[in-house]
């Protein structure tokens with residue numbers, strides 16, 4: 001090889017390897033010969049995609065939606081600071097329960113997003129212990145929306161379990177209580193218990209300005225509480241009726257299942273038949289579902305916290321003579337952190353002349369009662385353990401009554417109270433309803 005030819009060969013190799021090579025390759029791709037190569041590359045890409053999809057479909061993890069894909073960087077941006085761990089009720093609850101599985105907490109849920117398909121299953125041990133309380137997100141310095149991540153992972157796990165044939169490679173992971181909940185919702189009963197509910201015919205009118213939507217949890221566990229709430233609304237002169245209702249469908253979202261359209265359609269028809277689209281409910285999960293699900297579009301929904309705050313003048317007449325009863329208030333996660341409603345319940349409590357003593361953790365930093373996210377149904381011991389911790393916090397205030405405004409919080413906190421504790425638990429509207437009646 002001549003000296004000149006050798007220099008040319010070295011220059012050509014440099015062009016091919018270096019930055020200039022990219023332009024050369026681009027030019028070649030645009031040439032007829034390059035286009036042929038591009039087609040070949042595309043064919044290789046398609047073959048790789050087919051192999052990838054075949055692996056994916058073995059595990060039946062359904063692809064990210066465009067919205068999920070767009071939000072992945074936000075969801076997977078954990079900086080591993082560990083702040084969320086100190087606020088997570090699931091971690092604290094499981095520490096109390098020696099038999100329970102390990103729950104590594106929100107940080108692990110966040111990190112799991114970056115894992116490969118087989119390791120995705122590792123999250124199934126953890127995501128069902130999450131109460132979706134949002135306490136982690138409230139302190140996360142980079143704002144990782146952990147409850148949304150948990151809901152997304154649950155949706156994928158539910159989908160996998162519902163489509164994978166028996167003997168497939170996916171281990172069953174959905175807690176039995178969560179599977180039963182969805183089956184019950186799809187049954188003719190149309191509620192989470194799968195049983196015919198005793199109705200609210202005594203409070204039903206042919207037409208009214210407002211519909212009061214009771215919800216499954218109040219109907220089954222805490223009927224007396226709602227009797228008092230309805231009594232308070234009647235005393236305030238609110239033209240309100242109950243309806244023949246089914247579950248709002250919100251619990252399906254909690255377990256990762258699709259909304260049962262039939263129950264939503266039944267509820268919408270029952271509400272509109274009363275000549276109104278205005279709904280009041282004391283259940284925050286019902287309020288969120290009726291306000292946000294497209295199947296309920298057109299309804300105007302208020303939680304009792306906000307509705308009663310519009311009547312503080314009338315409630316002022318309930319101020320007792322003599323020393324004001326001392327109460328404390330537990331912010332339900334779906335009223336507080338989910339809906340940003342902290343002031344309305346406190347305004348109602350003050351208007352009714354009650355002395356409010358705040359717990360060490362309240363408002364945005366309120367501790368969870370342990371009932372949310374389907375934890376109460378799936379892991380009752382853990383759930384009551386968390387409620388017990390919240391009751392301890394309430395006892396430290398010296399209050400006579402622990403108030404809240406949510407059927408799940410009410411029921412779980414009542415379970416967390418021991419007979420010697422000397423503190424009563426009630427919904428705000430229930431407590432005031434009793435004052436009206438007495």
Ligand code: SF4
Nearest residue numbers: 088130131133134136
């Ligand atoms: S939402 Fe609540 S229970 Fe779930 S990981 Fe966050 S702090 Fe823990």
Ligand code: SF4
Nearest residue numbers: 078079081082084140
């Ligand atoms: S607080 Fe946020 S950034 Fe810190 S470990 Fe938890 S999820 Fe990650």
